[in-house]
Amino acid sequence: MPDLLDDLDRRGLIHDSTDRASLGARMAEGPITLYYGCDPTAPSLHIGNLIGLLLLGRFQDAGHRPIALAGGATGMVGDPSGRSEERNLLDDAALTANVAVIKEQMGRIVDLDAPGAALVDNRDWTGRLTLLEFLRDVGKHVTVNQMLARESVKARLESEHGISFTEFSYMLLQANDYLWLHDHHACDLQIGGSDQWGNILAGIDLVRRVRSDTVHGLCWPLLTAADGTKLGKTTGARVWLDARLTSPYAFFQHWMRTDDADLRRFLAQFTRLPMEEVEAAVAAHEEAPQRRLGQRALAEHVTTLVHGVAEANAAGEAAGVLFGGDPRQASAAALAVVAQEVPGTSLEAGEALSGGVELAPVLVRAGLAASLSDARRQLQHQGIAVNGAKAAPDRQLGPDDLLHGRWVLLRKGKRDWAVVDAGRSRAAHDSVGPPS
RNA sequence: GGGUCGGUGCCCGAGUGGCCAAAGGGAACUGGCUGUAAACCAGUCGGCAUUGCCUACGGAGGUUCAAAUCCUUCCCGGCCCA
Numbered sequence A: 001m002p003d004l005l006d007d008l009d010r011r012g013l014i015h016d017s018t019d020r021a022s023l024g025a026r027m028a029e030g031p032i033t034l035y036y037g038c039d040p041t042a043p044s045l046h047i048g049n050l051i052g053l054l055l056l057g058r059f060q061d062a063g064h065r066p067i068a069l070a071g072g073a074t075g076m077v078g079d080p081s082g083r084s085e086e087r088n089l090l091d092d093a094a095l096t097a098n099v100a101v102i103k104e105q106m107g108r109i110v111d112l113d114a115p116g117a118a119l120v121d122n123r124d125w126t127g128r129l130t131l132l133e134f135l136r137d138v139g140k141h142v143t144v145n146q147m148l149a150r151e152s153v154k155a156r157l158e159s160e161h162g163i164s165f166t167e168f169s170y171m172l173l174q175a176n177d178y179l180w181l182h183d184h185h186a187c188d189l190q191i192g193g194s195d196q197w198g199n200i201l202a203g204i205d206l207v208r209r210v211r212s213d214t215v216h217g218l219c220w221p222l223l224t225a226a227d228g229t230k231l232g233k234t235t236g237a238r239v240w241l242d243a244r245l246t247s248p249y250a251f252f253q254h255w256m257r258t259d260d261a262d263l264r265r266f267l268a269q270f271t272r273l274p275m276e277e278v279e280a281a282v283a284a285h286e287e288a289p290q291r292r293l294g295q296r297a298l299a300e301h302v303t304t305l306v307h308g309v310a311e312a313n314a315a316g317e318a319a320g321v322l323f324g325g326d327p328r329q330a331s332a333a334a335l336a337v338v339a340q341e342v343p344g345t346s347l348e349a350g351e352a353l354s355g356g357v358e359l360a361p362v363l364v365r366a367g368l369a370a371s372l373s374d375a376r377r378q379l380q381h382q383g384i385a386v387n388g389a390k391a392a393p394d395r396q397l398g399p400d401d402l403l404h405g406r407w408v409l410l411r412k413g414k415r416d417w418a419v420v421d422a423g424r425s426r427a428a429h430d431s432v433g434p435p436s
Numbered sequence B: 001g002g003g004u005c006g007g008u009g010c011c012c013g014a015g016u017g018g019c020c021a022a023a024g025g026g027a028a029c030u031g032g033c034u035g036u037a038a039a040c041c042a043g044u045c046g047g048c049a050u051u052g053c054c055u056a057c058g059g060a061g062g063u064u065c066a067a068a069u070c071c072u073u074c075c076c077g078g079c080c081c082a
Helices: A004-010 A020-029 A047-061 A092-109 A133-137 A142-147 A151-158 A170-185 A192-209 A248-256 A258-270 A277-285 A295-307 A310-326 A332-341 A359-365 A373-379
Strands: A035-040 A065-070 A118-121 A187-194 A215-219 A344-346 A384-386 A407-412 A416-421
Touching: A004 A020, A020 A065, A020 A092, A020 A192, A020 A215, A035 A047, A035 A170, A047 A092, A047 A187, A047 A215, A047 A258, A065 A092, A065 A170, A092 A118, A092 A295, A118 A170, A142 A151, A142 A192, A151 A192, A170 A187, A187 A192, A192 A215, A248 A295, A248 A310, A258 A277, A258 A295, A258 A384, A258 A416, A277 A295, A295 A310, A310 A332, A332 A407, A332 A416, A359 A384, A359 A407
Parallel strands: A035 A065, A035 A187, A065 A118, A187 A215, A344 A416
Antiparallel strands: A384 A407, A407 A416
């Protein structure tokens, strides 16, 4: 087994760390307890959180003890890091629901039932902390001068939006988490994205001041895709771990579309493949980039990790049908798989194929267009294909369009597919419309 | 609390009575070229309707034939003063 820190280095996962040598020495002594926290600001984690969870897993594999923290308390306050504006606060019910989802998702990626591992919610200890205790036990150890020096605070002070006292206090809550975990779980390492570095340092300082103990921090570079956009977004929207928000098929496709330039890094950071295999996969890919072997390997690994083997296979199979060749040649069984994976709709009452069905409203229902205007625009621009063949702007759906007597495949642009299912009632089938 | 400046479409940002659904940039979408990639070129980018209507420029009122643009008031923020 190679040295863990060296391995992380090769994967490009170490952006910054507290004294590397002493951290290495501490890890060599025996199992270290480390934590990674996610705030429940949305109803699901997204692929950006995957790095941290996987990292917990990497440490676990190396014999260390991971703690996943759901920020039930910090989520109420809102982290100003990387934010140009004040956050909107979530109400209690939404927060509680989000925490439940996040906990489940964390457990899916990391084995939190293993001995030494833990899943915690910082609301459990922060919720009962009184204001006076907080001011005396935490606030007293931190100078406002230091807090003002933090980049995230500075940026907000200079912006016209300002920063509320609530968000300004955020770093103290997170620092207190570290202290609490250090006290109760002997946690000596906190990991996070580089945007968390300031918060992590605040915790390390607090532990040193209050307990005179040296604890560690490690952060990975905040990911951006090769084109400079923030990671975790496809077509402007986040890629969620929740299958209801991002279907396994869409999830799979997100990775299939990875830029060649990002392949090595993503394989290294989003999969548990040994680095030798990552290098081999990249080398194989570069032999014949047009075969997209690297993207496929990446998509299969990550989708399996998040949604399981069965879903990953189904998504891959559906992609094979859609991108393989002429969908009119596909078997009924293959189309059934596609219909499961791709967004879909069915015919409305009153829409009879024999009479010809207007395409635009169907595109909207299937989620391929945002509005009728948008749908018409796409048709006008030759952006829509029916069963793989470009559709004229006045194209209507008729009985001859049914594949295997049941399905019509619609495509927008090169890669967005949807299926019209004439064999099912609409109510049971609609599956469009995740939040943004 | 006082003064002052500001709140524009997904984001940034012009516009300061009609020619404004609102310049420009970014993002996004489609087409072309490709490898379900990148880069590049072209088009699109509030909604409904096939050249007309509706909804929009922080909220609510008002002035006017006509307001994102003027007035009143409320909410939110920056800066200065207390």
